[in-house]
Amino acid sequence: MNSRYLYLLPLFMMLGMAYSGAQCMMVPVPFDQRVNQAEMIILGKLIEKQPYFGTDGHIYTFNRIAVSAWLKNAQPVAELGVITYGGVLVDHAELVQPSLKLRPENEYVIFLKGDEYELDNKSIRQSEPALIQSFAYSDGQGALTYQFGRYSDAYYPQKLTEEQLFDMIGTITGVAAFTPDGEVYTPRPYHGNHQDERANPITSFSPNPTNSGTIDTVDFLTIDGSGFGASPGDVFFPNADNGGSTLVATGVSSDYVSWSDTHIEVKVLTDGGTGVFKVNSISSGSSLTIDYSHLSVNSSFYMWSDVTRQRYYLRDMDGSGGYTFLYNSTVQGGFSNHTLAKAAFERALETWRCDTYINWRPGGTTTSEVADDNLSVVTWSTTLPSGVLGRATSYYVGFGNSSCHHANTVWCLDEVDIAYDSTYTWEYGPALPSPGEYDFETVSLHELGHAHGLGHRIASGELMHYALSSGVAIRTPASEETSGGNAKMAYSTSATCFNPSGCGSGPMTALTAGNCALPIELLSFRAEKKGGEVLLTWQTASELNNDRFVIERAGPDLHFLEIGQVKGAGTTLQERHYSFTDHQPAMGENYYRLRQIDFDGSSSFSPYAFVEMESETGKIRVYPNPMYDDQLQLEVYSNEPGSLDLQLFNLAGLLLGSYRYEIAEGYNKLNYNGIMPAPGVYQLILTKNGARKIFKLIVH
DSSP states (O other), X not given: OOOOOOEEOOOOEETTEEOOOOXXXXXXXXXXXXXXXXXXXXXXXXXXXXXXXXXXXOEEEEEEEEEEEEEESOOSOSEEEEEEXXXXXXXXXXXXXXXXXXXXXXXXXEEEOSOOSSSSOHHHHHHOTTSOEEEBTTGGGSEEEEETTEEEOTTOSSOBOHHHHHHHHHHHHOOOOBOTTSOBOOOOOOOOOOOOOOSOSEEEEEOSSEEESOOOGGGOEEEEESOOOSSOOOEEEEBTTTTTSSEEOOSOGGGEEEEOSSEEEEOOOTTBOSBOOEETTEXXXXXXXXXXXXXXXXXXXXXXXXXXXXXXXXXXOSSSSSEEEEEESSGGGOGGGOHHHHHHHHHHHHHHHHHHOOOEEEEEEESOOSOXXXXXXXXXXXXXXXXXXXXXXXXXXEEOOTTSOGGGOEEEEEEEEEEEOTTSOEEOSSSOOOTTOEEHHHHHHHHHHHHHTBOOBOOTTSTTBSEEOTTOOOOSOOHHHHXXXXXXXXXXXXXXXXXXXXXXXSBOOOOOTTTSSOSSEEEXXXXXXXXXXXXXXXXXXXXXXXXXXXXXXXXXTOOOEEEEEEEEEEEESSOEEEEEEESSOOSEEEEEEEEEEETTSOEEEOOOEEEEEOOGGGOEEEESSSBOSSOOEEEEEESSOEEEEEEEEETTSOEEEEEEXXXXXXXXXXXXXXXXXXXXXXXXXXXXXXXXXXXXXXEO
């Protein structure tokens, strides 16, 4: 579903041209590096999009490109596929930021990697085995946009004609551009950007300022004038993802509420930013101001006649009113073990908590990385594309109910993962960054702004602006950004048409001024198996009026019950160490949390700690997952004979099938012979001798 990207601004010269900026969570990849590292370079236009589940469980989009010219490694191929991250697939959506976005109204020069065989679209590979499917090199920096006769790159201060760009590429590669037929490609001449010069063709527009990406009718832009055409054309807005270097038009026809030769009503797309806009080729006489942008999902899921913009809701996904962020403990030494990075992230978390009362809390540790696994994870990453400082991946699920009006289809944010590249020079604070350092707290605030549901603005010097210079810290959201967050909270904390069973426990519960600040500075909270027991340990850096800790435990249903108490230290600035032993943990999944209680009776919760109590003889394995045919198998180890119950649900909570298997002591290999579901994502619940395990099953 949304987290966007800051642009960092180191300045350097390349081929005599100065770079002017770097994209959100990215640093500039030099032009010659992109040319040299790309296996193929093409000029092409988008003709088809097809989202699909990859073998890793993520959603990708196959973009079919009609090729006009080959600029490197020319081949007699007139079509190929460019794979981009994220997409909307029926009732699931995934938004990866930053990532490459290809739009049908533009042409692109695209820097490509080689043919992709692991994460490609398998159905297209089967039907068209010779068709190239490739990721762009450096992803978000992997394409230059051809628009109004010239090419734009976020890092160039001027636009390039086709002849200039092709000469630059040819100088590096040493080869000319060829058409798919093998003819030398002649660059198109630039004749200037000929705008309609009629007097005042756009006579008025309102409201100004407005907001983008919303479904609120008061934000829809009304444009009056003449010569717009009798049928819908395009309204182009400055692209907030690159500060207006290009213009963007919505690809969703339902965003045009009405269109006539003299009057247009349009929903401003999420990527639309402040500046002069165009109706077809006609420019507005003055700038439109966008105060804030909301991320959204464009979908026809559940009874919509056409693809339509859907708002999504923040929900109570952790049983404590909102979302818990867990820290990865394995990659690059573990984000959980980096005290300064964690502290900066939690300062950013608390800033949003106390600005908009969003219900977020820091969590315990996990070995999970970036995965659609119902866990919101903060991690270092070794797999980010070249030039990417950090990236947020958001996952959304949609639900419908025939008893509700279909406008109340409920889409919710399931989880969001945030990954950073640890190899860059970070200032973790609270000191301010020096020149050449990137401020980790600022970047975390920006990414959490996307997790909050905010898109980019064109507002230099403010948090959700697309650009951030090294050596600069922006650690407070602007008033417009806080307003955007409050608007998201207003409908996320209100009752929806119905409460989907797969969308948490209900609406988000807002924090208050009294509990938005993290009450104790909790440095760590861990759970560790000690034989048949679980040892809980935690450490605080400081405490304020802390009377006691109540230790709570829950199973997979996250229904927490008290299992003990430990006395707190009252008020102290000294580090304190605590421990508690659970002598009777349950077999299977055990979740623990601390309920910290002040002397006045007010309380707050810690993140979760997790332990699975299961011997080698009690394990269950389901494979293959993702599943491509009807060969699903179950491996079950049991220390006693008994039964295994299998239940298959769709994500709307509908039971599709229920089956029972008899199992013997020791190793059991079972074949699934039940109903074969259609491609999609399902929940598989296996109950062995009373102990339950839940799997997410992906069917291709």
